Amino acid sequence: MSSEWHLRLFFHSLLLLCCVSPSSLFNLNNPDDGLVSCHPHKIQAFTHFKNEFDTRGCNHSDYSNGVWCDNSTGAVTKLRVTACLSGTLKSNSSLFGFRQLRYLHLSENRFTSSSLPSEFGNLNKLEVLYLSSNDLFGQVPSTFGSLTWLTHLFLDRNMLTGSFPPIQNLTKLSYLDLAYNNFSGAIPSSLLSMPSLSHLDLHENHLTGSIQFPNSSASSKLVYLRLANNHFDGQILDPISKFITLEFLDLSFINTSHPISLSLFSSLKSLYYLNLSGNKISSASLSSDSYVPLTLGMLSLRDCGISEFPNILRTLKKLEYIHLSDNRIKGKIPGWLWSLPRLTSVSIAHNSFNGFQGSVDVLVNSSVQLLIMDSNKFHGALPNLPLSINILSVSTNNFTGEIPLLICNRSSLLVLDLSLNNFSGPIPQCLSHLVVVNLRKNNLEGSIPDVFNASASLRTLDVGYNRISGKLPRSLIFCLSLKILKVDHNIIKDTFPSWLKTLPNLQVLTLRSNKFYGPMSPPHQGPLGFPELRIFEIANNKFTGSLPPSYFVNWKTSSLTMNEDGGLYMVYAKNPYGVVGFTYTDSIDLQYKGLSMERQKILTSYSTIDFSGNLLEGQIPESIGLLSSLIALNLSNNAFTGHIPLSLAKLKVLESLDMSRNQLYGTIPNGLGSLSFLEYINVSHNQLKGEIPQGTQITGQSKSSFERNAGLCGLPLKETCFSTSAPPMQHHKQEDEKEEEEEEVLNWKAVAIGYGSGVLFGLVVAQAIASYKPEWLAKIICLNKRRNR
Structure with missing residues (x-):
């Protein structure tokens, strides 16, 4: 068996909600919220609701779950049960008797065989409703339109279907997340004229067509828009450019038939994040003569069919992250890229780059911490690394020579992947502080350095397919975090x-x-x-x-x-x-x-x-x-x-x-x-x-x-x-x-049982079973608990 490690970069897009959580709207440690522990009969009603389900997967020591009541009225106004319940959410559930609820958080449960009951419409005092990741299916009932006090609605990561939910009357709605469902059809134009909507996430659905944006878009409060992985046509782009308040825009893999021009977004003066991955990009818009918002800090153009390095990047002095992987760019990386003052992360994997413009020290003074250059055509010696480097991956290239000892001076380096190259010589003696060391499939020789100590944080060591000899270093015993040890296809004698x-x-x-x-x-x-x-x-x-x-x-x-x-x-x-x-x-x-x-x-x-x-x-x-x-x-x-x-x-x-x-x-x-x-x-x-x-x-x-x-x-x-x-x-x-x-088999099973309480006892049990040969077998039942999130 050969093992290959893969590096993947993900944009983990987090709503402002991750910085200012809806739960902070009901901060239990803040007496100003007016929330207190409920009277016993209210708690009993909550327990009755939980008992409608299988609760064996619950973490009963998780005190973030429970009910809280209004200090003045005594009514239940907040209810939270996450990663706990298993069963069917029925229309006659006692949940719908909590008519004064303002905050309801039921995410990450297993509501199997459950559609969304129309009785949610009875909870018309709700302000925050979390129903994410619950295996819910079917259409969103029309009664959701009566939840006029809602400010946050999260129905993401379910199996909901049908056309767009009937929520246009929710004038106070600020956050709407319908991602990872099976909604289809067009987005209604009335959605984007909702007066309070600031965050909208519709990615990973089956939405189609164009969007008829209202003329009032100039007054929109929309700052976060995610439409990725749908099936829109090219006419969607022009109206989006009118939402001048946008700061986060994800249009990746929207399957438009025409190339996208970056100049379409020049009016978005506050845009920080732009993801156009998986779409064709107009080559003219990548030249230095084009204009894109100078506020861009994160730009992803992965898998866009780009064949030349985008010169437009040199104007983006606030750029922190650039993702250009899976394109067809060839030649040398321009030297000016490394002089961008805020650049932290660069991913250019799966292209045809073959070198660097400038001297061998061109990267040294850059601010780059993460550099991914896998699967290109780089050759020769590895350039001197940035002083700030944390993660370096140059797998599947043709770098040669010895692993440079200058790596020893990069104390911030945590992940080093030099696999599938042609490095030769010994393994440096200074890699004990790293978390991941992958030197697989090179021409390295000598022994693995015996340099690890009690402070080692090594998690992965892969030196397979080299010419490593000697013995395994006994100091590996200090690497208590070690998960992966691969030394296959060498000449180690031990x-x-x-x-x-x-x-x-x-x-x-x-x-x-x-x-x-x-x-x-x-x-x-x-x-x-x-x-x-x-x-x-x-x-x-x-x-x-x-x-x-x-x-x-x-x-x-x-x-x-x-x-x-x-x-x-x-x-x-x-x-x-x-x-x-x-x-x-x-x-x-x-x-x-x-x-x-x-x-x-x-x-x-x-x-x-x-x-x-x-x-x-x-x-x-x-x-x-x-x-x-x-x-x-x-x-x-x-x-x-x-x-x-x-x-x-x-x-x-x-x-x-x-x-x-x-x-x-x-x-x-x-x-x-x-x-x-x-x-x-x-x-x-x-x-x-x-x-x-x-x-x-x-x-x-x-x-x-x-x-x-x-x-x-x-x-x-x-x-x-x-x-x-x-x-x-x-x-x-x-x-x-x-x-x-x-x-x-009976003897073996008895020994297995015995190891729970002592080997000697197990052997005695084994002998007894072997002697009497009773007509039964011990069964071990494993109860799998869901991961608490």
């Missing part, structure tokens, strides 16, 4: 690093194709450490020995729900309207047969194991069946003996299974035929016998997956299992073998 199991967060360990040797598990050792490990790759080394039955007990991979996504997120260019976010996302290209897809964020919910190409022997641990999130298992080319574990049938999401070229005997467990996701299985070159389990996923395999097993029969092999010369006791013999294997 024993298995069991000492790394003290690292509490290690999730990926890839030692593939080196010269590691010796036992994987010391004698009498119980479960493998590494409780957070999800990707475990040690293929093509010289590991020896056997694995104890409890080897895979206690792995977190037994859970199908894992909230850790392995991504690294950093915030840049903060401003009143949003932030630029840098996300370094874990992405692994699985090379297991049967798995052709690149798995991004694989750490979220899946795991893989590859022990192939070693000298491992003994039985395959039955505890492998505990790893319910396993999608790929490769144990091929070893010396494993014994039966194929029956517990493999419990791996319900398994997609690839390779146990070929071992010394396994007995039958193939029938349960493997029921694994509906199994795309590839190979048990060839063993000593298996009996009938191949029949199931769509198995009979569709190549016959080569079962060859060189003298006793196997049935599809996809040609050998039939119904020969008249078959001994009459064959069926009973197979049943005896199956009973024997079931006994092994």
Whole structure:
């Protein structure tokens, strides 16, 4: 398996609401709000409402949820329950009895099979209504038009459909967010004549046509407008330019048929953020003779078909962030770019740049902190970096020479990605202060510096596909934040690093194709450490020995729900309207047969194991069946003996299974035929016998997956299992073998239970179960809790 890391830049657009939250309108710590704790009977009514739903996902220690009452009247005026309720929001819900509500926050619940009840119209005192991220579907009822006191309405991230909601009568409405729904049709012209509307977010819908903006647009209060990812035509642009109060404008991927000219926005004298990504841009409007608002601080022109560097940028002295990735720009980066006084973040990935105008020090005195130059045609030595640099990614270029030691003088540097280049020489000794080090697929040699200490913040170390030798640095034991360690395809000669199991967060360990040797598990050792490990790759080394039955007990991979996504997120260019976010996302290209897809964020919910190409022997641990999130298992080319574990049938999401070229005997467990996701299985070159389990996923395999097993029969092999010369006791013999294997499963399950309260007790339980063979199995029920937000 090779692993590729991808850098992604996202504009995380935050409404002013993120700076001045609606909750501040009802600040519980401010006595001027007139809100107090409610009388018991009001609290009881609130509890009755919650009891209409499944509340097992609630964080009952979250004191931001609850009810508050008006100090003078005693009526419930604020109600907040987020990331908690699961069930159907019904029209007869007791919620609609709180007629004096002014603030209602019900976001991030699971209102399954729920449409928006028309009874919301009964809450006609509402000023703030949050219904975001609730799985709501259907149309917005006309009764919403009676909520005339509303100032903030958030229906985003649901599955709402139909034409535009009937809200034109809401004259006090200031914030409206309908993003990430399925609204269709045209935007009514009356929407933008609403006298108080300042923030409007309609992105990620199916809106079409043009917008008939009213003549009164000059008096509009609109400062924030987001229409991205819809299907508007070109006539939408001219009217937008009349909204001279706009400060934030996102028109990315609106699928207009005509090129957009930047000069259309010259009248927007207060514009700070402009996103035109995914649209064709008029090349003439990118020249230095054109005019754009000089107030621009953030400009995104990603994937716009641009072929020349936009000279218009040199006039933008307030520019903080420029995003030009995924275009066709070639040649050298102009030297004047680095002299822009406020420039903080530059993303020019996926173009054809080949160098820098000016000297090797042209970047040094710039104010740039984030520089993304992946997938271009840069070559030669790496230029001297800005003194202010925090994040540098130059992956997939042709930089050569040694990694410059000047990097050691950049104490602010946190993320360094030099992967897929042609750097040579040793790894610098000064990288211990970094958070991410990715030097994958270069020509580096020498050993990994043994320089880490207790203050190390290293999270990712990837030196795969180089010529690294020596041993793993023992000082890695100080890197308590380490999640990813990848040293595959080098010439490291060392024993298995069991000492790394003290690292509490290690999730990926890839030692593939080196010269590691010796036992994987010391004698009498119980479960493998590494409780957070999800990707475990040690293929093509010289590991020896056997694995104890409890080897895979206690792995977190037994859970199908894992909230850790392995991504690294950093915030840049903060401003009143949003932030630029840098996300370094874990992405692994699985090379297991049967798995052709690149798995991004694989750490979220899946795991893989590859022990192939070693000298491992003994039985395959039955505890492998505990790893319910396993999608790929490769144990091929070893010396494993014994039966194929029956517990493999419990791996319900398994997609690839390779146990070929071992010394396994007995039958193939029938349960493997029921694994509906199994795309590839190979048990060839063993000593298996009996009938191949029949199931769509198995009979569709190549016959080569079962060859060189003298006793196997049935599809996809040609050998039939119904020969008249078959001994009459064959069926009973197979049943005896199956009973024997079931006994092994019971022993393994008891050991797994025992590890909750002590190994010795577990072994005693195992012996008792093995002796009496009762007709029951212990079941472990995992309750998956929703992530609290």
